[in-house]
Amino acid sequence: MKTLSKIYMALVLMFLYVPIFVLIVFSFNETKSRSVFSGFTLEWYAKLFRNEVIISSLMNTIIIAVIASIAATVLGTLAAIGINAMRKVPKAIVMNITNMPIVNPEIVTGVSLMLLFVFFAARMNLEFGFVTLVIAHITFDVPYVILNVMPKFRQMDPNLFEAAQDLGCGPFTALRKVILPEIMPGVVSGFLMSFTFSLDDFVISYFTSGSTSQTLPITIYSMTRRKISPEINALSTIIFVVVVIVLVVKHIIETKQEQKLRANGGDE
Amino acid sequence: MKKLKVFATPYLIWMAVFIVVPLLMVAYFAFTDEEGNFTLDYIANVGQYTNIFVRSIWLAVIATVICLILAYPVSFMLSRMKKHHQGTMLMIVMLPMWMNFLLRTYAWMTLLGNNGIINYLFSLVGLGPFKLINTEGAVVLGMVYNYLPFMILPLYSVMVKIDKSLIEAASDLGCNPVSVLFRVIVPLSVPGIMSGVTMVFVPAISTFIISRMLGGGSNLLIGDLIEMQFLGNAYNPHLGAGISLVLMVIILVIMTIMNQFNPDDQVLI
Amino acid sequence: MKKYIRPLCAVLCALSLTGCAGSAPSEGTSDVTAESTEESEAQTLTVEDMDYYTRFKGQDISINVYNWGEYISTGADEGTLNVNAEFTKLTGIKVNYTNYATNEELYAKLKGGGAYYDVIIPSDYMISKMIKEDMLQPLDMDNIPNFKYIMPTFVDPAYDPDNAYSVPYTWGTVGLIYNTTTIDIPKEDIDWDILWNPDYADQILMFDNPRDAFAIAEIMMGYSLNTEDPVELTAAANKLKEQKSVVQAYVMDEIFDKMAANDAWIAPYYAGDALTILDENEDLDFVVPKSGTNLFVDAMCVPVGAKQKEAAEMYINFMCEPDIAYANIDFICYSTPHSAAFEMLDEETRTNPVSYPGDDYLDANTTIFVNLSDEANLQMQTLWTEMKSAETETPNRWIVPVFLLLCLGLIIFTLIRRHIKNKKDIY
Numbered sequence: 001m002k003t004l005s006k007i008y009m010a011l012v013l014m015f016l017y018v019p020i021f022v023l024i025v026f027s028f029n030e031t032k033s034r035s036v037f038s039g040f041t042l043e044w045y046a047k048l049f050r051n052e053v054i055i056s057s058l059m060n061t062i063i064i065a066v067i068a069s070i071a072a073t074v075l076g077t078l079a080a081i082g083i084n085a086m087r088k089v090p091k092a093i094v095m096n097i098t099n100m101p102i103v104n105p106e107i108v109t110g111v112s113l114m115l116l117f118v119f120f121a122a123r124m125n126l127e128f129g130f131v132t133l134v135i136a137h138i139t140f141d142v143p144y145v146i147l148n149v150m151p152k153f154r155q156m157d158p159n160l161f162e163a164a165q166d167l168g169c170g171p172f173t174a175l176r177k178v179i180l181p182e183i184m185p186g187v188v189s190g191f192l193m194s195f196t197f198s199l200d201d202f203v204i205s206y207f208t209s210g211s212t213s214q215t216l217p218i219t220i221y222s223m224t225r226r227k228i229s230p231e232i233n234a235l236s237t238i239i240f241v242v243v244v245i246v247l248v249v250k251h252i253i254e255t256k257q258e259q260k261l262r263a264n265g266g267d268e
Numbered sequence: 269m270k271k272l273k274v275f276a277t278p279y280l281i282w283m284a285v286f287i288v289v290p291l292l293m294v295a296y297f298a299f300t301d302e303e304g305n306f307t308l309d310y311i312a313n314v315g316q317y318t319n320i321f322v323r324s325i326w327l328a329v330i331a332t333v334i335c336l337i338l339a340y341p342v343s344f345m346l347s348r349m350k351k352h353h354q355g356t357m358l359m360i361v362m363l364p365m366w367m368n369f370l371l372r373t374y375a376w377m378t379l380l381g382n383n384g385i386i387n388y389l390f391s392l393v394g395l396g397p398f399k400l401i402n403t404e405g406a407v408v409l410g411m412v413y414n415y416l417p418f419m420i421l422p423l424y425s426v427m428v429k430i431d432k433s434l435i436e437a438a439s440d441l442g443c444n445p446v447s448v449l450f451r452v453i454v455p456l457s458v459p460g461i462m463s464g465v466t467m468v469f470v471p472a473i474s475t476f477i478i479s480r481m482l483g484g485g486s487n488l489l490i491g492d493l494i495e496m497q498f499l500g501n502a503y504n505p506h507l508g509a510g511i512s513l514v515l516m517v518i519i520l521v522i523m524t525i526m527n528q529f530n531p532d533d534q535v536l537i
Numbered sequence: 538m539k540k541y542i543r544p545l546c547a548v549l550c551a552l553s554l555t556g557c558a559g560s561a562p563s564e565g566t567s568d569v570t571a572e573s574t575e576e577s578e579a580q581t582l583t584v585e586d587m588d589y590y591t592r593f594k595g596q597d598i599s600i601n602v603y604n605w606g607e608y609i610s611t612g613a614d615e616g617t618l619n620v621n622a623e624f625t626k627l628t629g630i631k632v633n634y635t636n637y638a639t640n641e642e643l644y645a646k647l648k649g650g651g652a653y654y655d656v657i658i659p660s661d662y663m664i665s666k667m668i669k670e671d672m673l674q675p676l677d678m679d680n681i682p683n684f685k686y687i688m689p690t691f692v693d694p695a696y697d698p699d700n701a702y703s704v705p706y707t708w709g710t711v712g713l714i715y716n717t718t719t720i721d722i723p724k725e726d727i728d729w730d731i732l733w734n735p736d737y738a739d740q741i742l743m744f745d746n747p748r749d750a751f752a753i754a755e756i757m758m759g760y761s762l763n764t765e766d767p768v769e770l771t772a773a774a775n776k777l778k779e780q781k782s783v784v785q786a787y788v789m790d791e792i793f794d795k796m797a798a799n800d801a802w803i804a805p806y807y808a809g810d811a812l813t814i815l816d817e818n819e820d821l822d823f824v825v826p827k828s829g830t831n832l833f834v835d836a837m838c839v840p841v842g843a844k845q846k847e848a849a850e851m852y853i854n855f856m857c858e859p860d861i862a863y864a865n866i867d868f869i870c871y872s873t874p875h876s877a878a879f880e881m882l883d884e885e886t887r888t889n890p891v892s893y894p895g896d897d898y899l900d901a902n903t904t905i906f907v908n909l910s911d912e913a914n915l916q917m918q919t920l921w922t923e924m925k926s927a928e929t930e931t932p933n934r935w936i937v938p939v940f941l942l943l944c945l946g947l948i949i950f951t952l953i954r955r956h957i958k959n960k961k962d963i964y
Contacts, residue, residue, distance in 0.1 A: 013361070033798070106471070107491050112293060115297055251356065493922070500641070503641065
């Protein structure tokens with residue numbers, strides 16, 4: 001049974017990784033052929049770095065992701081604090097609406113935002129581009145932040161806030177010193193989640209981008225619709241390496257933290 | 269605590285403007301024509317594409333079921349591993365998910381082409397080139413590949429919380445492994461199943477990239493239809509809004525039905 | 538944030554230019570002198586009127602150019618110009634360059650509003666459609682003196698009388714690219730019906746835009762390429778539906794890759810792109826079927842809503858500079874309406890019957906698209922969407938509303954049931 005399960009895991013992992021590895025291998029291919037590997041070259045990587053469209057869209061993507069996730073985290077954390085204080089019925093309504101961008105298919109969210117912008121573009125001289133992208137990203141990032149922070153409230157003792165005030169803190173000081181530290185893990189994970197989703201988002205960006213700002217996924221999409229060049233493979237390899245590094249580093253940090261906790265626990 | 273309610277105001281405004289109003293606009297566009305008159309024409313015209321809806325739902329269901337079957341053992345094995353292995357293995361399994369969605373789909377384009385690697389390997393053994401890409405099968409494969417991690421994660425997080433002693437107790441009481449699976453583990457993992465199914469079904473039914481890149485433009489799904497009406501080759505935002513509205517309703521209905529099976533009205537995420 | 542991006546892009550532009558330092562373009566160009574003020578090892582070019590081009594320098598202007606894919610010289614190959622970079626170097630105007638795959642996509646993007654472009658390059662029928670819908674700005678020809686190079690045949694075309702709104706960029710015919718090793722038919726006998734031939738099932742690619750696809754069906758059925766007759770349009774759509782079972786995929790630029798890799802054996806496409814593809818794969822050949830084809834002209838326009846009309850016109854004028862027009866045509870291999878660029882082409886290209894079949898041939902065998910009436914357009918688009926969804930029976934129109942009502946009923950029923958259940962569970 002054990003070997004069977006190991007084989008099964010191996011098969012699933014193979015299924016997940018083989019396509020990526022094929023991409024990586026062929027990024028070094030001398031010719032553009034996608035099935036026969038003829039020779040080793042770094043030419044496509046060089047071409048990739050000279051490709052200004054890719055580099056500018058990469059910068060766009062990162063900048064938008066950073067701005068949107070920071071804004072979403074602030075907005076979402078404040079919102080979570082406020083929503084938590086609401087009564088049951090308004091709370092349920094707000095939470096249901098908040099869930100909509102997550103539960104709705106991305107294409108519907110993208111289309112609805114596009115219709116909104118189009119409707120107001122004429123009236124307000126609003127241009128599709130950087131601004132609309134950021135707005136769209138914030139809109140679908142905030143629910144993730146709220147969903148990460150709200151559970152922390154459930155875990156927190158509701159009396160802490162009152163207790164702090166009884167001990168002499170004004171409401172805002174109590175907020176800062178008592179509530180924020182408690183919900184901080186949720187805030188951080190919400191920030192990371194929204195940053196990741198913003199980086200990788202394609203569908204919503206596709207409908208809300210304009211003539212000047214393109215994000216990297218949109219550039220990749222137009223690359224796949226045209227003459228395919230192994231530059232895409234080179235790009236995939238680089239993204240893969242970055243992702244691996246980030247995840248491994250994160251994993252090492254987490255393991256070290258756990259070890260520390262365990263060591264501290266053992267001392268007592 | 270009540271005073272803190274005011275903090276939510278900026279978000280409430282944002283929410284109203286950028287979540288509620290756009291959805292209302294979709295409804296508005298769906299029910300009006302170019303001059304702004306109320307009409308049911310576009311909604312009725314959506315009926316012409318019933319076969320596409322049926323096909324999308326059908327393919328999404330197949331993909332979801334396959335994901336569930338593939339992911340269930342994986343999540344179970346992950347949850348039974350030694351603690352310090354779990355983190356690493358989870359990371360390895362989830363890593364492809366962090367790669368760009370388009371690139372992962374593109375990877376399959378190269379693999380499945382008539383002159384792609386898979387057919388190349390077949391040709392080495394003498395088997396003729398099979399039509400792998402531009403089929404419904406390729407689209408389902410793309411869906412499964414892209415959304416499998418979304419099924420593994422919720423299942424895993426639920427299974428990890430299943431008390432091992434329950435399983436031991438069941439075996440002690442005479443259950444064989446299959447019974448243990450179906451009478452103990454599966455019922456306890458239902459919230460995870462519901463969560464995973466949602467996270468796979470909704471994107472699967474509304475994707476347009478997978479069907480365009482792997483389906484060859486002849487296997488249209490709802491997502492393709494909508495995209496065509498707004499940014500593609502048949503500009504008709506009213507029809508597009510109508511299709512989107514119908515799509516939302518379908519998903520709402522299916523989710524409500526699924527909620528029936530969800531104990532304790534747990535949140536789906 | 539934007540301010541940060543532009544200098545960075547400029548730096549990267551400069552870096553990329555130095556990367557493709559190459560020789561001057563092929564024989565035919567006159568002596569080039571370095572006129573630009575910035576140092577660069579990349580090739581330089583002469584322009585007739587430096588003052589005209591440099592008057593916006595230093596004003597930090599940028600224009601949005603929306604063009605077909607693979608439709609401008611990018612300097613990617615050794616010894617070729619990066620036209621956009623050259624323009625920026627010369628004029629100081631930055632170019633935001635994005636692509637579309639079909640005329641209809643361009644139309645949708647412009648119609649949807651919100652996206653502002655300064656220069657677009659649609660095809661003939663789309664230009665006349667846009668003129669009719671007041672989507673284009675009339676051009677100030679004083680700003681485009683290089684218009685003088687356009688050949689008389691292309692001046693004052695039917696789709697844009699007096700060239701009030703457009704300047705021709707390229708032209709060409711539509712033909713068939715096919716694999717000579719797998720398709721046994723001699724070249725002269727190949728006609729459009731080969732795209733319906735079940736012998737080549739699944740090796741056939743087809744246009745992914747309504748006008749071009751309908752055109753082929755219309756030729757097959759003997760209709761005019763500009764028919765507005767609803768009966769004929771429906772018949773053409775049915776012909777396309779018949780074809781679906783043998784089509785591997787509906788593509789536009791994806792064709793480059795598929796044909797080069799022998800993923801498919803036959804595809805209709807534009808003559809210029811065909812030549813590019815033929816370069817990459819020796820097994821391929823290109824033929825224009827005898828029964829006739831479409832002649833297209835792509836021209837540069839300035840849409841309404843463009844923020845920098847003069848800079849846009851400057852860009853158009855720049856594209857008509859002999860060296861630039863030559864560089865572009867050399868890269869994309871289409872046919873040029875530019876007399877000076879035509880002179881700069883080598884003998885082989887100028888006499889290539891694929892690119893330059895001669896006016897007699899064009900008159901006899903080709904038809905240019907004109908814009909159809911609104912009803913015909915709407916019908917074509919609806920038929921196109923239907924065809925791609927490809928089921929031959931159209932279900933009852935009332936299915937959807939009935940379905941929606943059922944859903945509503947189900948939801949209400951569920952809510953009631955849960956309400957009752959909750960009431961019972963209180964105890």
